[in-house]
Amino acid sequence: MNIDIILAGVGGQGILSIATIIGNTAVKQGLYLKQAEVHGMSQRGGDVQSHLRLSDKQIASDLIPTGKADIIISVEPMEALRYLPMLKSEGWVITNTNPFINITNYPEESILMNRIDQLSHKIAINADKIAKDLGSARSSNMVILGAATPFLQLNFNDIEYTVKDTFIRKGQDIVDVNIACLHAGRDFAMKK
Amino acid sequence: MQKLLLLGDEAIAQAAIDAGISGIYAYPGTPSTEIMEYIQASKQAKENDIHRQWSANEKTAIEAAIGMSYAGKRAIVCMKHVGLNVAADGFMNAAITGANGGLVVVSADDPSMHSSQNEQDSRCYGKFAMIPIFEPSNQQEAYDITIAAFDFSEKHKTPVLLRITTRLAHSRSGVVCNMKRNQNEIKLPDNTKQFILLPAIARKQYNELLEKQKHFEKEFETSTFNEYIDGKDKSLGIITSGIAYNYLMENYPDRVCPYPVLKITQYPLPTKLIARLADECKSIMVMEEGYPVIEEQLRGLLNRCLTVKGRLDGSLPRVGELNANAVARALGLPDTQGEAIPNIVAPRPPALCLGCPHIDSYKALNEATEPYGKGRVFADIGCYTLGALPPYNAIFSCVDMGASITMAKGASDAGLNPTVAVIGDSTFCHSGITSLFDCVMENTPITIMILDNSTTGMTGGQKSHGVGRLESICLGLGVEKEHIHILNPLPNNHKHNTNIIKQELNYKGVSVIIPQRECVQTLKRRLRKQRK
Numbered sequence: 001m002n003i004d005i006i007l008a009g010v011g012g013q014g015i016l017s018i019a020t021i022i023g024n025t026a027v028k029q030g031l032y033l034k035q036a037e038v039h040g041m042s043q044r045g046g047d048v049q050s051h052l053r054l055s056d057k058q059i060a061s062d063l064i065p066t067g068k069a070d071i072i073i074s075v076e077p078m079e080a081l082r083y084l085p086m087l088k089s090e091g092w093v094i095t096n097t098n099p100f101i102n103i104t105n106y107p108e109e110s111i112l113m114n115r116i117d118q119l120s121h122k123i124a125i126n127a128d129k130i131a132k133d134l135g136s137a138r139s140s141n142m143v144i145l146g147a148a149t150p151f152l153q154l155n156f157n158d159i160e161y162t163v164k165d166t167f168i169r170k171g172q173d174i175v176d177v178n179i180a181c182l183h184a185g186r187d188f189a190m191k192k
Numbered sequence: 193m194q195k196l197l198l199l200g201d202e203a204i205a206q207a208a209i210d211a212g213i214s215g216i217y218a219y220p221g222t223p224s225t226e227i228m229e230y231i232q233a234s235k236q237a238k239e240n241d242i243h244r245q246w247s248a249n250e251k252t253a254i255e256a257a258i259g260m261s262y263a264g265k266r267a268i269v270c271m272k273h274v275g276l277n278v279a280a281d282g283f284m285n286a287a288i289t290g291a292n293g294g295l296v297v298v299s300a301d302d303p304s305m306h307s308s309q310n311e312q313d314s315r316c317y318g319k320f321a322m323i324p325i326f327e328p329s330n331q332q333e334a335y336d337i338t339i340a341a342f343d344f345s346e347k348h349k350t351p352v353l354l355r356i357t358t359r360l361a362h363s364r365s366g367v368v369c370n371m372k373r374n375q376n377e378i379k380l381p382d383n384t385k386q387f388i389l390l391p392a393i394a395r396k397q398y399n400e401l402l403e404k405q406k407h408f409e410k411e412f413e414t415s416t417f418n419e420y421i422d423g424k425d426k427s428l429g430i431i432t433s434g435i436a437y438n439y440l441m442e443n444y445p446d447r448v449c450p451y452p453v454l455k456i457t458q459y460p461l462p463t464k465l466i467a468r469l470a471d472e473c474k475s476i477m478v479m480e481e482g483y484p485v486i487e488e489q490l491r492g493l494l495n496r497c498l499t500v501k502g503r504l505d506g507s508l509p510r511v512g513e514l515n516a517n518a519v520a521r522a523l524g525l526p527d528t529q530g531e532a533i534p535n536i537v538a539p540r541p542p543a544l545c546l547g548c549p550h551i552d553s554y555k556a557l558n559e560a561t562e563p564y565g566k567g568r569v570f571a572d573i574g575c576y577t578l579g580a581l582p583p584y585n586a587i588f589s590c591v592d593m594g595a596s597i598t599m600a601k602g603a604s605d606a607g608l609n610p611t612v613a614v615i616g617d618s619t620f621c622h623s624g625i626t627s628l629f630d631c632v633m634e635n636t637p638i639t640i641m642i643l644d645n646s647t648t649g650m651t652g653g654q655k656s657h658g659v660g661r662l663e664s665i666c667l668g669l670g671v672e673k674e675h676i677h678i679l680n681p682l683p684n685n686h687k688h689n690t691n692i693i694k695q696e697l698n699y700k701g702v703s704v705i706i707p708q709r710e711c712v713q714t715l716k717r718r719l720r721k722q723r724k
Contacts, residue, residue, distance in 0.1 A: 046542035061442035062363035067528030
């Protein structure tokens with residue numbers, strides 16, 4: 001087993017919460033893990049990415065070589081495209097469709113969505129809307145994670161358990177809504 | 193024994209605690225910050241009463257660490273690579289004094305300049321000072337070698353430089369922590385003159401330092417951290433250092449390289465191991481993260497007898513970080529590339545946060561300086577350096593910590609008037625105070641803005657020495673009370689703030705303007721904590 005994931009987003013969007021849940025699940029399953037993060041200057045509203053590598057064998061490089069990533073998981077649509085050079089030709093893109101616009105030259109939404117449509121293996125999901133409909137706009141990351149779960153080669157029950165474990169300190173309501181978001185994302189991806 | 197998921201920085205921190213340190217000293221700087229933060233948050237460190245407060249700068253940090261070593265206890269001091277420039281005086285001379293209690297200096301380099309103004313290689317400093325260098329290649333080795341560094345330091349009575357780079361500092365992996373050692377008791381140096389670098393003593397100790405080099409190298413010839421891994425194909429021998437080893441092995445899915453590999457983790461370089469590689473192989477390729485430090489030593493100036501490939505002959509790129517793809521190209525292995533970035537993807541540079549007080553300070557400053565034209569504002573290192581970017585375009589320099597004030601002074605001395613310096617509260621306390629003192633001594637015409645967001649913002653909001661003290665520091669240095677102004681940088685106060693700046697630009701002496709409002713990030717965090 002061997003899976004290389006690029007997590008993408010904008011500084012402050014919290015991509016590391018997705019990384020932590022996948023990472024903790026993988027470690028519980030006895031897998032090796034390396035996860036390179038971005039700290040410092042770029043965290044101030046710039047583009048950020050994390051390389052997450054899971055394997056049943058020792059992992060050499062902290063960074064995924066270009067053209068070798070199995071999945072891009074992005075919480076922002078333009079940021080998903082930024083890391084295409086990292087992706088294998090048969091790799092999947094799982095992305096939020098809700099843009100985060102903090103620059104003046106952000107591409108026009110129809111052009112951006114059109115470009116995402118052209119990707120051969122993608123799950124494009126409006127995670128913000130789904131999370132909001134389920135009662136927690138802040139949980140859109142869990143929708144994205146849910147949509148990525150069919151591709152992760154990890155036991156879904158274990159992922160679910162890690163999500164519960166992560167949010168239990170904040171109370172049962174928070175756990176429930178995050179689990180609902182996780183399932184909604186997964187169901188969306190399974191139907192595609 | 194426990195296995196933890198740790199950043200490289202955190203592995204070093206946990207190892208330092210387990211090795212029995214009595215104190216950590218540091219100033220925040222990416223990518224080194226998390227070492228101190230981990231120890232500050234550690235229950236174990238609290239129980240053991242380990243000193244874990246931020247220092248004013250890297251120089252005060254290293255000096256305190258040397259003092260702790262003098263007292264016989266173990267100390268670690270951590271900084272980013274350019275921080276070692278600030279600490280260089282103490283660092284160079286600590287080589288001559290040597291250590292008493294174990295003394296480890298961590299310098300975290302930032303090749304490719306993710307969050308830095310240059311990509312200097314700290315190994316040059318280690319060689320310069322003749323201090324042994326330890327350079328781990330992964331998180332587990334970072335843990336193990338930190339423990340080994342304290343042992344080595346006490347055995348040879350020398351400081352040890354622990355060099356890491358961004359990708360190890362900020363990458364997480366499983367680490368087995370298997371050591372627990374008590375702190376040392378206070379024990380003064382056996383030789384009471386060891387730390388007195390009067391010329392007569394320093395000359396003697398310098399000779400001893402030269403003598404020590406032989407012992408260092410001898411240990412590193414047989415150390416398990418410097419590994420000679422034989423290979424069948426002797427057409428090439430490969431030397432790797434630090435994390436470059438991982439990029440090499442990434443290219444071999446079964447982790448077996450056909451060429452002999454010498455994995456360097458400790459310096460001074462093990463000459464015999466290198467000679468063996470050179471004798472057995474037709475040519476040598478050096479893969480190292482940072483400057484071509486090993487490569488230059490192998491080539492020498494004339495390079496007549498050995499074929500050495502690496503960053504100097506163009507086999508690998510001369511600048512920036514290495515990666516598995518660059519190594520693949522150097523070895524003639526197939527390289528992989530995904531699709532190109534679609535051209536609709538726009539760059540997304542870092543920016544000041546929504547509601548950041550610096551935004552209001554720059555708006556007022558831009559309006560006040562407008563009549564004089566662009567190019568009069570000297571700035572410094574912190575979040576406010578982002579004022580160089582649109583829409584502010586407000587600043588015209590960023591060189592080193594504290595340089596804003598002294599560069600503005602030099603420009604003022606040259607006759608450029610008015611001149612403005614912009615510096616943050618933490619940077620001012622790090623290196624701006626002496627600069628201001630120079631201005632006061634000559635009553636230099638200068639307007640200094642200390643942007644006080646009451647934190648070290650860019651590195652994530654660490655405690656700043658200046659909180660509540662800036663005005664009294666300026667008064668104490670001799671700035672006149674009527675030329676010190678505290679402003680509240682809010683949109684509603686824009687007109688008032690602009691007028692104050694305008695007024696002080698006209699004053700032909702030292703003015704200090706302190707726009708004071710808490711960083712929105714630390715404010716958010718504080719309110720969240722209060723709600724709980």
